[in-house]
Amino acid sequence: MQASIVVTTANAHRFDPAARSRATAFVVALLVLWPLLVWSQFHPALLFETRNLAAIAQFLGGFLPPDMSVEFLRHVMRSTIETVAIATAGMSLAFLIAVPLTVANTRALSIARIGPGPGWRMSRVLHVISRGLLVSLRGMPELVWALVFVRALGLGPAAGVLALAITYGGMLAKVYAEILESADTEAARVLLQAGSGRTLALVYGLLPVAASEIVSYTVYRWECALRASVVMGFVGAGGLGQLMDQSMKMMNGAEAATILVVFLLLVLVADAVSAALRRGLA
Amino acid sequence: MNLDHRALRICTKCLFAMALLATLVVASFAYLSLGLERLLTIDTARELARFLLSFFPPEVSQRYLLKTANATLETLAVSAVGTLLAAAFALLLALPASGRYGSVMRACTRFVLNLLRSVPELIWAALMVLAAGLGPFAGALALAAHTSGVLGRLFAEALENAPAAPAAALVEAGAQPAAAFLYGTLPNVLPQLLSYSLYRWEINIRMAAILGFVGAGGLGQMLYFELSLLHQTQACTVIIAMLLLAALVDGLSAMLRRWLTSA
Numbered sequence: 001m002q003a004s005i006v007v008t009t010a011n012a013h014r015f016d017p018a019a020r021s022r023a024t025a026f027v028v029a030l031l032v033l034w035p036l037l038v039w040s041q042f043h044p045a046l047l048f049e050t051r052n053l054a055a056i057a058q059f060l061g062g063f064l065p066p067d068m069s070v071e072f073l074r075h076v077m078r079s080t081i082e083t084v085a086i087a088t089a090g091m092s093l094a095f096l097i098a099v100p101l102t103v104a105n106t107r108a109l110s111i112a113r114i115g116p117g118p119g120w121r122m123s124r125v126l127h128v129i130s131r132g133l134l135v136s137l138r139g140m141p142e143l144v145w146a147l148v149f150v151r152a153l154g155l156g157p158a159a160g161v162l163a164l165a166i167t168y169g170g171m172l173a174k175v176y177a178e179i180l181e182s183a184d185t186e187a188a189r190v191l192l193q194a195g196s197g198r199t200l201a202l203v204y205g206l207l208p209v210a211a212s213e214i215v216s217y218t219v220y221r222w223e224c225a226l227r228a229s230v231v232m233g234f235v236g237a238g239g240l241g242q243l244m245d246q247s248m249k250m251m252n253g254a255e256a257a258t259i260l261v262v263f264l265l266l267v268l269v270a271d272a273v274s275a276a277l278r279r280g281l282a
Numbered sequence: 283m284n285l286d287h288r289a290l291r292i293c294t295k296c297l298f299a300m301a302l303l304a305t306l307v308v309a310s311f312a313y314l315s316l317g318l319e320r321l322l323t324i325d326t327a328r329e330l331a332r333f334l335l336s337f338f339p340p341e342v343s344q345r346y347l348l349k350t351a352n353a354t355l356e357t358l359a360v361s362a363v364g365t366l367l368a369a370a371f372a373l374l375l376a377l378p379a380s381g382r383y384g385s386v387m388r389a390c391t392r393f394v395l396n397l398l399r400s401v402p403e404l405i406w407a408a409l410m411v412l413a414a415g416l417g418p419f420a421g422a423l424a425l426a427a428h429t430s431g432v433l434g435r436l437f438a439e440a441l442e443n444a445p446a447a448p449a450a451a452l453v454e455a456g457a458q459p460a461a462a463f464l465y466g467t468l469p470n471v472l473p474q475l476l477s478y479s480l481y482r483w484e485i486n487i488r489m490a491a492i493l494g495f496v497g498a499g500g501l502g503q504m505l506y507f508e509l510s511l512l513h514q515t516q517a518c519t520v521i522i523a524m525l526l527l528a529a530l531v532d533g534l535s536a537m538l539r540r541w542l543t544s545a
Contacts, residue, residue: 038359040362040421049415085310088310143492144505144521147506147509152334158314158317231405234405
């Protein structure tokens with residue numbers, strides 16, 4: 001009895017009342033999608049073309065077993081250390097770039113904001129310049145900088161380090177300023193009003209409340225820098241990425257598999273280290 | 283006394299951390315032997331400055347601008363198609379990953395999602411160029427692979443947190459599981475899934491512009507090509523197009539967000 005009622009009511013609404021509007025939306029979406037598919041040269045059949053299938057099958061077939069020869073592993077080891085070193089060196093340069101920009105960009109440290117004093121016009125100009133610098137440093141992705149520096153300085157880690165220093169310098173400065181702003185700025189204001197300099201106000205007024213967050217963000221960024229330095233290797237900026245690019249260009253699946261595994265392990269370890277460090281700070 | 287002791291201990295700890303950090307940084311620079319000090323010599327600095335200045339003025343002939351606009355459209359299409367594929371694939375993977383088909387399936391799909399996510403887009407692109415040949419299609423596939431890992435996890439979490447009552451009521455009334463999902467669960471989570479997908483699209487537009495460095499089409503491939511041929515002025519135009527695209531996306535997404543939150 002109960003079941004038959006359910007069936008008849010289900011039959012009464014056999015067709016979804018919203019079906020028509022949904023079908024229309026679907027057709028419109030397809031019409032919008034069509035040019036996108038054309039522009040992106042969407043041809044799934046390409047994946048099954050014999051030439052491409054043969055290439056990828058040969059490459060992926062080489063994945064097992066991964067290349068575990070001692071000589072190659074030593075090579076990978078050296079590249080891994082290089083990747084970590086690129087990330088660390090890049091971050092330390094980025095930090096050097098970020099500190100003065102942060103001081104210039106943090107409104108809580110602006111003496112001119114308290115009231116017009118001598119030289120406030122100058123500080124306004126400096127502020128605009130430093131803000132513009134910030135935006136232009138961050139605007140270009142690190143991979144583009146790396147490509148440009150590889151052309152200027154040649155293949156190798158120097159391009160990666162400089163690219164990281166520039167983009168991460170801008171990024172760190174922006175986030176540092178935001179962290180300092182979001183903390184309690186009262187102490188810094190009082191110090192500035194009492195006539196202390198910016199450095200003193202930063203060290204005694206802002207850092208005590210914001211230091212742990214700043215350090216934790218820096219550690220997180222180091223983790224990102226590690227991944228970025230691997231990726232930048234693909235345009236020739238040294239480290240694990242460059243090695244992987246070479247293996248892929250030579251279609252050597254066994255080598256690529258080893259590098260991929262090492263990369264995943266590296267990311268895992270960096271993730272764990274950074275999480276542990278940040279937990280220790282909290 | 284006790285307090286003094288603690289302060290002292292913390293300080294040795296942070297001193298130790300500082301020393302460790304300094305050692306790491308010095309060791310990194312020593313290991314790389316970058317020769318950055320040569321940047322400080324006047325000759326190299328002048329060389330670098332000349333190289334950077336050779337990017338200006340950007341090439342603005344009409345033909346080249348058209349070509350750049352074309353590549354920009356290609357980049358946009360790659361990001362859109364890649365994100366759409368990723369959203370569809372992510373929803374498929376999110377069903378088992380939200381524990382719908384038992385905990386074994388859940389663990390397995392979560393592992394797959396993690397794998398997809400931890401390989402960066404550019405490495406996926408290098409792989410996809412092998413699988414699908416040079417061109418934008420490889421870029422779309424690469425974005426789809428990485429993004430479906432990211433979205434799959436977010437979707438699975440959204441599905442896990444969705445209220446269970448509507449779907450349960452439908453099943454109790456005799457609906458098939460698929461219908462119960464489509465009409466009971468999906469409407470509740472759809473806005474969230476959409477906003478995650480839009481957010482990833484925004485990231486993917488920027489990504490699509492540089493995936494071309496390994497041959498996956500769009501602005502990136504053009505930039506790589508021009509820089510290889512030492513066509514700096516042309517490269518400058520492409521870089522400006524990239525910056526404009528990023529700024530446009532930033533502005534639009536800020537506007538959209540404001541509009542959505544105010545509505």
